[in-house]
Structure formats: structure tokens, C-alpha cells
Amino acid sequence: MIHPAWLPSEAFRAIGSRRVLVQGTGPLADTVRHEIAEACARFGGTVVQDRKTAELILSIAGPGGEGFRLGRRGDATVISADGPSGLLNGLFEVVRRGERAFGPALTDERHVPALARRMLDHWDNVDVHPVMGQVERGYSGGSLFWHDGRPRDLGRVRDYARLLAASGVNAVAINNVNVHTTETRLLTDRLTEVAGLASAFRVYGIRVHLSVNFAAPVILGDLPTADPADEAVRAWWKSTTARVHEAVPDLGGYLVKADSEGQPGPFTYGRSHADGANMLAEALEPYGGVVHWRAFVYNHRQDWRDRSTDRARAAHDHFAPLDGTFRDNVILQVKHGPMDFQTREPISPVLLGMPSTRLAVELQVTGEYTGQQRHVCYLPPMWSEVLRAVAGNVSGLAAVSNAGDDPFWTGHPLAQANLYAVGRLAWNPTRDPIAILDEWIDLTFPGASAELRDVLHDLMDESWQTYEQYTAPLGAGFMVRPGHHYGPDVDGYEYTPWGTYHFADRDGVGVDRTVATGTGFTAQYPPLWADRYESLATCPDELLLFFHHVPYGHVLHSGVTVIQHIYDTHFAGAHRVTAMRERWQEAAGLVDPALHARVTERLDEQQRSADEWRDQINTYFYRKSGVPDAHGRPIH
Template identity: 40%
Template structure:
């Protein structure tokens, strides 16, 4: 386990709890359940959380105090008092200046490294009274510290000897909501959008506040409210007022709102004849629109932009560069302190060579040409949120242009709502990848943090998995991906297993008899999905449109890069996409030392083999098996793991309330059945090409290939 998590691990080990009674729950409370603790933990908490002392009076301090009262009152089983001065067992919230007045023995110098959002938790004394101090430079730091203190208590940690410091390593920690104004959600698998645009701005129900609480608890400080495939109405006065109402709810929790901007809005809303970013009238229109937004929302974060991708308008329509397009928006929001997050997800049907090359080819030549309040938002991989992709070659390749990560939290291509796929290992795998851009140790995480190149802006975005379902995310375990994203956005060097452990303790129970097997199940779940969907570097083998079930045979779509056969390139002799110099040469986009390693199939990690190489079916693998036998073995392993997760979950019934247990059990059954579908359909298709026998211990598919090709999945959610 990583050093950053050792202190927390020691805290959690020192106070194990027995299984608490499992009451019916629907998942609405997420990891902020605050249920009464059991036994000695409850007794200890009663002595160490007797009152809250907070000299500050801002709305953010009010939110922090309310959360402490709610949390500790719930865990203690009776209310916690509010006091004006320190008393035995009080929790004291104080900035550096306030800390001196309360006798906490802390000064501004001791908090200097925490910045504007960091905090310190410390068991200490105030005016001779034993207290727990939450200290920070700002009120938002105190709010973050309050949530962290509650999380430690909820996980069963001892609060007797606290001394914990934490500050975010990234500035922008943002959820991207691909929500439409009609409340449909692109890639949404948890019901309608939580933004009820029809009743806004007049009605802002409690769910908006609970959304803000949940995000603040994991350090998320921004939300893009509308789909990157934006419509012009989002920038009208009517919808700016609606956005302002949400901003008012979120502000005490440190969350700024952003909007996706439609590049052609000057034409569609402004009546101009062009949206050319170098046209003076277009520049003036965007400046006036920014002024209008900031009059309604003084702390508006800025714009997210998708341009010249998948049919969206953009600067290339006018023979301008993406830098030109980003900079006109950046100039509009700069006087107000706003930023532009400009997405690098671009691909065009006019480039038939290799979709994976296109973002690099478009953006690398523009390094250093973006305004200083632009940050380029890059997906973790070069295709589209596949179960596994090598890290995007732009990371480490743009030393003069800040890059932010774009992860998918919702699970398009990963079983959507019903398959258990904890994405913490995917996030960690990407962030730990070494770009070798400036020599060994130039990890993606360090690139994002501005430690490889000195970025002015840093950030991470996640495509949200949130809807109106009572459990927010479509299933209980999908909540873990939201949680893990927040943790990694705060600390890209974090530990996926530690985050899973924290989430499981708070979401279910701290009982180690539950936590250990549940976390083990979570940690193996994403690899299982890779195995039964896209093993050994295969990608985009999902069927047309819904991206739910298998369709490796699909080859008749209008654009070549929409077809699964484009990516697998399977034939009688072999399988895989040749990205070496003999193929698309996409490998050359990586740093030379890494490119040399990836150019050779023998030094390419087997998990990425078919992403970079077209290899024969009889290639000998590290296991000693042929590629074909290894591929089938991986499919079989994925199915077996799905079955094992079912059996593990069944043993955990004593620790989980009936409602959440039953829903998870049903979804695991769906996953096991569909893992078998994926395996059988894929094996049938590839066997029809290579005519090779299955390994001796691998069963034949249950049906002929024609059966799987005939399966249709109409009305799938998220589209």
C-alpha cells in the first residue's frame, strides 16, 4: 500500500467493529450514511465529539457545522451540541487567525503548504481543553476537513491521536454531466438528469444540496451542467438564470458551475453570419455573452468545449486551429477569472488511417499556442473509454500546454449500470503509467500535477454517472466510481484499493468480515470485464449504437472507425491493429524510449498486445499457450470471475440490508449471464475466422454464431 495511505490504515485497524444490524436502505445516502456506531467505537466517539465550536459565520462554515452535527449526531445516536468556546471533546473549526485566538498553538506558517483548499486534523488542546482541531487557511478548507473527520469516524478509525494534513494536488476537479435539457442523459444509466430545468430557477429541491454535499465530501469543486454535445439554448438568458439558481445552491460547498458552449452560438443566438473565431464581431459576441453570464453568476467557472468532433461545429469549419477556437472563448472569460476546458476528443471520417492518431495529430502542433487560461482536456486513452486502453500519447507530449485528464465514471462499454466494474484500478493504471517524456518517473499523474512540465492550470474531469435514481448511480457499487474519481482528482498518486476500502466501510459496514471480501471482489471486477469483453488489447468490440453487448462482426457502418472489425482486424492468420511503423505508426506518438519498447511485440505488455500489433494466432505467449488459446482462456477467466463475485456476495448477506443486497445479487446474476454471452459470441466469431479448436478444457459456445449475430438490444438506456 502506498505511503500516503499508511496512516489511515493504522487508524482503521485500531478499532474494528462488530456487525451492526442491517436496516433497509435504498442507497440515497451514498457514503454519508452516518449510522450509529457499535460498541466501543460509539462509546469512544461520545467522548471525543461532544460539541462543535466554529467562530466563522460564512455559508460555508454553516454547511460544515451542519454536516458535523448531522454526522456525529447520527454516529453517536444522539445530538451533538454547538458551543462558543472549547470544551472537553469539542471539535474546533478555525482558520490560522482564529486558531491563535482559541489557543490551538497553530500559526499561519504551519498551514502555508495547505494552500486555499487543504486542511489539517489534529488532536490537541484549546485553552487547556482536549479537542479535535480542524484548521485551514480558508473556510472551504475547513469544510473539506470536516468531511474527512467524519469519514474517519464512519470508517471506525480512532480519533485519539490525529495529526493528518491533506491538500489537493490538482486545481480543477470537475464532474462533466452529459445531460440534455429534456432531462435525457447521454451515457446515463441512472434515470433522468437530476437537473429539472423545467422547474428551475424557482424550485431548488433538497437533492441539489445533497449532490453538493456528496461532491464536497470527496473534494470535487466543479460541475459542467450540460452535455458536451451542446445546444444553443444553454446560453440563453432563460437558462443562465436556471444555472445561476444551481450555482447559488452549490456555492457554500465550494463548487463552481460551468457550461458546455456550442461553438456556433454566435450564429444561432447572435444572428451573425459566421462563428469564425478570428472575426471581430464573433469575439465581441462571446465577450458580451461572458459578461452576461458573470452578471448572473459572479463565480462562474468557465466553458467546456467540444468542437469539430462527431459533427459538432468548430474552428476548423473556418480553416482555423483549435487554439484559435479556444482562445476566443478564453479572452471572453479572462476578465472574470474564468477558464476554458477544451476537449481533445476529435476524430473525423476524413481520416481513415487510425482514429487513435487523430487527437495527437491535431493538438501536438499547437503546443504553446493556447491562451494561459485554457486547459486541454484529454481522455485517458486515444479511442473512447474502453475497458482498457494504453494511456493517451498526448500526456507528456505538450510541455507548453496544460493538460487535464478526462475519465469516464459512467460505464459506457463496461456493462453500463448492471455490471460491477470498480474503475479505481483503471484510474490508477492510467495515472501510474510512465510516459518517459522526461525520463523515468514521468508518470501521467506527475504530468497532470505539473511536475513534469510546469503547468499553470491542473485538473481532472469525470463524465458523471448521476441521475434521479434513488441510489444516484444506477447501482450501489457504481457509487464507488464516483467516490474513487473524487479521491484520485484530489490525489492522482492515490491507491485504488485504499479508496475501495474507505468506500466499503462507509457505504456498508466497517466490519472486516465484510470489508476484506467486498474489496477483493471490487479490485478484481474491472479486470474481469476486460477479460470477458476485450482481452489482450482488443478494443471497441461492442455492438452498434447501444455499446452494450458484443458485436465483433459488425462491419457495415458508414464510417470505418465505427465498426468493431476496424479495431480487431481479425482474419484467418491473426488478429490485432498494427500501430507500428509498418502500420499506422501511432506508436511513434509516444516518447522515443517507450515507442521503442512498444514497437516490439516481445517487449509490449501482453495486456496491450493487440492494441499495438497484428499477430498470428499461433504466437507463443508468456503462459506457453498460443495466442488463440490464451485469448479463449482470458474470456473464460472473465466469466469465472463473474461467477465468483456472485458467490462472494451471497456470503455477505448478514452484513448488508435486504434491499441493497437483493439489488446487487440480481445485478451480479445479470453480469454473469452476460459475461457468458460476451465470451460465447466473441469466441464463435473469431473461431469462424481461424477455424482453430478450443483449448481442451474450454467448453464450446452454447449456440451457433448465427444465434449471437441475431440478438438485438433495442431501447437500451443512455441514448
């Protein structure tokens, strides 16, 4: 039994019990008609052919576009869509509103997405990778697309596409950005697999993108070089891209991780990333395709003894000088923070410093560093902070999916909310993340009692902050076990080549990234931001150790010392998990027993893990600082 996530059939009751008219032609209008027909068959409504009797009218009123108007005309609720995609988006808006879509109080509203491209990236491998498995950083079972080297049945892919469409997503990248040999062939002799997936996503208005290997001309054995200045290489990409579009005419484009963590790239040939990205953009241009070029480029062979190199600086150092040199159909895809999806990071200065480049912000829905879907961690409050800061600078959002072939889609059933919300925030970054959570609850638990709603809010609203409390303190980041990144290991990355340090000693902790005495990272920000982070007086507490190395006795704006803050938050965070576990028991009988059991099991693990985090972090810093807890709580 696959869980219906936020589209249980009950969610269509309000529509399915009415007389509905759908006007328009084409595959997306057909999809809408099909959805309506299914709903009416279930709930007793009727598909009608004239406006007079219709209670819901969905029509394509414009030449194209994803937006729509919603309003009342007489006794009917009307969706007037800008184009076929708008029709589908309008349908799901009505689904979300349920009965509220049909009251006379409904006023005219116009809905258009804030971000043009709202993409989910899938780190799925075709072949099972010996270390990373079927899905890199996947915590929800296997891939929805491939199993052990072979494509899977498309039935569930269509269900997945439908869920994504209902959340506002309009693009997917289907394969891992680390493109291994087999996956490189998706571009050539495995194109039928791409075409199959594209057909499943297409009926829900979602365009498929392909992660490609920059060295594909070499790896596939066709050429001796992948140099973007080489005419044969450019011709290879053009002809290869032409063949790709014969199989998938509406391919969205390519996604590239180049010169990053061992992946090949233009640096091999002494070329810039603009050279590399522009070559692919040129090949895609005739088809309206784009290149998503990841800005995740840094030295992962750093010497920990070299304190002048700062990984946080890397993306800006590499890319800011290239501003204005990318072709129009290149989208620079930038992780939201300067490091790598930590629980707390400042905004990446790249997102604030490349005005002449198309940018997409990259978020991580899969919980690599945020509890791996074993912990409750509702991330939209974090994403909301990011998106409010950068929405004006970016034209797209790319989010690494947390879905897999797990019956609950996301391992932890409550992690479905992250998948749902990321699309909703991409559509409208100003939405209140807690209001989105309510929307998700309404859809996922139709007719949820006030009691259940309260339990879910108690578990989820502040779960990100709770997770932050018991893990790495004050923006320090990366205190996880190397490799799998689950659970605490304070020094796990401290003496490694990955550039992720905290520099804790017996006197203090934190990374000095100031201009005055540190790595100068703060200077990568616009002046107001830079001043705020540079000064201890204005740097926000939650980012203190990201920007400054301070003594354990340093007093935070909150009034407590750094060391006491560490103890306090770690005791508090683990304690809040205890409260969450107890609270969840009150939901027994209010939700599907299988779902309840799954969440219970995950909360047990979250408790064990939170206690382990609390004790390791507290013991580590007590051993270093020698400062006892002011409240005498047990530190081992």
C-alpha cells in the first residue's frame, strides 16, 4: 500500500461532487479532464459541457503561462488560466481550497509563480553505487526511476509527478549530479529511459532535465578531449543534444556538477566555468533548453593546517568574477549557504553578488545534515528565511528531493511536508511556512481534528530549531560522522581535507571569517551584510561561530555565555524530543496505524540520537573548556 501523501482521493471530494466544465485542448487539459472525471466518478459529480449549469469552470483563457485567475462568476467558481499549465495549477488550487473554493465569499485572485523554474533534483543512480547506493543521500528506500541498473515501471513515477504538480513543481532533474559511467549513457544509448520518464512527467506539466558528465565526449569514447574550446567537442555536444531532443523534444536542459569533489570540468583544460557552461548552453539554445551549472566548486583536498584557505569563500571566489559572462540560457545553481546544507548557515554571498547572471537557489529537501528523515525536521522555516532574502535575485529554485520507493515516499511520513512545502515556497516565497504546514495537514489528513492538528504543529513547527539545539551549536556546522553524516562526531572533519573546521581548543571555538583578523569571507557580502557579520556586536548569535572565534566565556546577545548556551540548548533540545515523543502518543487512533507506528519508531531513534548528540557535544566542550554546567546537570 502506497501512502497517498497530500493527494488522498478525499482531497477531491469538493470538486468531485459538483458539475464541472473543462474548456481547452491539449495534453494538460486532458490531464485535468481525467482528474475531474475520476473525482466525479468517486463522489457523484458530473462533467458538463455548458457554462450555464456548471459549478466549477476551468478554462484556458490565454496563449500560455502557468498563472491563473480564480474567482466567482454567478454561482460558479471559475479558473481562467494563462495557458495549459495554468489550468493544471488552477485545478490544484481548487483542490487545496476544498469546499472553501465554492463559497460566494470567494474574491477574485490572480496567481502567478514567483519563480519561473521550480525544480526537484534527484540524486538517483542507474547502477547501485558501491558506497552511495541507489540514491545518493537518499533516506527513503530505493529510486523511483531505477532499480539495480534497470528502469522501473512508470506507474509510480506518474503518481509522483502528480504529487509534484500539486505542490507547484514544474521541473525535475532525474539523475545524480555525480554522473558515473552508466549514467553518462543516459545522454546517448539509454535515451529511451529518459524519454519514458519524460512522458510520465509531461502529463503533469513537468519538464525533465538530465544531469550530464562534462567529460561525456571522452567517457563515451568518441573524442580524446572534452575541452570546451575544441571545435570537435562543441560539435559533439550539438549533435548529441540534437539527438536527445529527437527523443525528448521538451527536455528542460542539462544539470552539471563540474570540477567539484572529483567530477571533471573545464579546469582540466584551463578553461573557465563560463566557457564550459556556455558551450552546453549553445548546444541547448535551439531547443529552448537551459544549463543548470552548479556553483558548488571548492578545494576538497585542502590541508587542515592551512588556515588561510576558507571553503566558505570558494563559490564566490570562483564565480563572482564571471558575472555577466554566462549566456542567457545558463542558470548558475547556488546552494543557499556558502558551505553545504548545514542546519544553520548564512546566505551564500553568490546569491547576493551576481546581478548579471541568472541564478537558481539550491535547497536540500533530503535530510543529509538534518536528521536523515529519522528525525522530525520541518525545514520550511529555514527555507523561508533564505527565500525572503534572495527571491528578488533568483529566477529559479532547485531542491534535492527526499522521495524514494518507500511506502510513505519519504521514509519519515512527516518528511512529506518538506517535499510538499518546497514547491509551495518556490511558487510563493513570501508564504508563511506554518500556513503551508496547515495546508499540508488539510490535504494529507482530510478532516483532521483540532487535536491531531495541534499534535502535528507541536511536533513540526519548531522541529528545525529543536534539531539545531541538540546538534552543532551557533552555526559551527559539520560535527557529524564523516561519510554517512548521521550522528555526532565533533572532530570528525576537524583534521580532514574537506575544509570544514571549528577550531575548538581549551580557550574557545569558532572560525574567524572577518576581514579584520580572519579569512576575509565577510567582505564577499554587500556592505550592510558584511558589517553585520564582521562585528561581534551585530553578528546574530545563531551564526556567531560561523563568523567568529570566541572564548567560551563570551556573552551572547541572549545574555548567556557560549559554553552555557551549548549546555542549555543541548539539554533543552533533547528534552523537547522527549516531549515530542509523548505528544505523538496522543495521536494514536487519530491517524492510520501504520503511519503512527512508523513515526513512533522514528521518534524512538530521534530520542536515542538526540541524547547521543547532547552527551557528546556537552562532554566534548566540557573536556575542552573545563567549565561546569551552571545548573549541575549530568555531563559525562
